[in-house]
Amino acid sequence: MLVFKEKWVWDFWLFEENQQHHIFYLQAPKSLGDERLRHFNATIGHAKSPNLKDWEVLSDALKPGAPGAWDDKATWTGCTYKAGDTYYLFYTGVNGAEKGLVQRIGVATSKDMITWEKHPGNPIIEADPTWYEMLDLNAWHDHAWRDPWVFRYQGQFHAFITARVKDGSPDERGVIAHAVSDDLFNWEVKPPVTEPGNFGQLEVPQLIKISDDHHLIFSTDKFTHAQSLLDRTGKPAVTGTSSYIGESPLGPFKHTDDPWLFSNEWGGLYSGKFVDSSDEGWRLMAFENYDTNGEFIGRIPDPFIVPKR
Numbered sequence: 001m002l003v004f005k006e007k008w009v010w011d012f013w014l015f016e017e018n019q020q021h022h023i024f025y026l027q028a029p030k031s032l033g034d035e036r037l038r039h040f041n042a043t044i045g046h047a048k049s050p051n052l053k054d055w056e057v058l059s060d061a062l063k064p065g066a067p068g069a070w071d072d073k074a075t076w077t078g079c080t081y082k083a084g085d086t087y088y089l090f091y092t093g094v095n096g097a098e099k100g101l102v103q104r105i106g107v108a109t110s111k112d113m114i115t116w117e118k119h120p121g122n123p124i125i126e127a128d129p130t131w132y133e134m135l136d137l138n139a140w141h142d143h144a145w146r147d148p149w150v151f152r153y154q155g156q157f158h159a160f161i162t163a164r165v166k167d168g169s170p171d172e173r174g175v176i177a178h179a180v181s182d183d184l185f186n187w188e189v190k191p192p193v194t195e196p197g198n199f200g201q202l203e204v205p206q207l208i209k210i211s212d213d214h215h216l217i218f219s220t221d222k223f224t225h226a227q228s229l230l231d232r233t234g235k236p237a238v239t240g241t242s243s244y245i246g247e248s249p250l251g252p253f254k255h256t257d258d259p260w261l262f263s264n265e266w267g268g269l270y271s272g273k274f275v276d277s278s279d280e281g282w283r284l285m286a287f288e289n290y291d292t293n294g295e296f297i298g299r300i301p302d303p304f305i306v307p308k309r
Contacts, residue, residue, distance in 0.1 A: 001301050002055050008038055008298030010287045011271045015080040022048045035296040040100050042074045053302045061116055070123050073100045077147045087113045088184055092146035102135055103145040125179050128189040132163050139170040149205045153249045157181040160205045165196050174199035193251040204271045216244040216253045219270050241272030282306045
């Protein structure tokens, strides 16, 4: 378990190399008192483990920029990718001038995964108003453009991003946005790979392949068709981790009749990430969110096996 006496940890992502699992996670000091303040006091921590259970804490990866920088208020969720001999840490940044309401995506690079240098051209991916909702506090509480998941497919780099389309019912605009790049620094924003209509937001995406299907994993606490899900699956619509399914890594992705949805039945798990366990099936890691009394927990337990389906 990754747990600290003096700080909360929550959203995270994994990177595996040389039989070591690296975890990058959001963290904030418990001395803040109110856990709701953690988001705007977040930095990115780093630890490694041979088994996803016993963690060696390393130097923090990233913190907010200097006053006046585009990311001077907080650094949030992203992903880690390696190309050649360089590691790329994509992350979300917000700034104080905009009261932390507008999200953008930047990148830092490293040769050893320990010392990171922010790219001087940050931010590198911003929302395109052609398709995506900009800041509109009458529709939503922030400008959603965060949690990049980067992968390579058909000779290009692709990023999936938590976003919202600009039209439709405010509670149903959540989508996964798409951007493409040839060099990991210069990105072209594309239309979303999912359709709106089910969620207000689809957070911390992850793309995995099971047999011939591609599963777009995401977490949400904004499921807008609770009765529809209950009728189809017998499962209530609660905070948890769910998925869309597609025929290719670029979709089109559609919601399944029986989505993976890990909720408070699993201890209030959120930000679920799946790790391939080969013969055993998949392992799920997620942080412990709120308990049954509504108290924030803020730790990452050991993974558990998700039985093969």
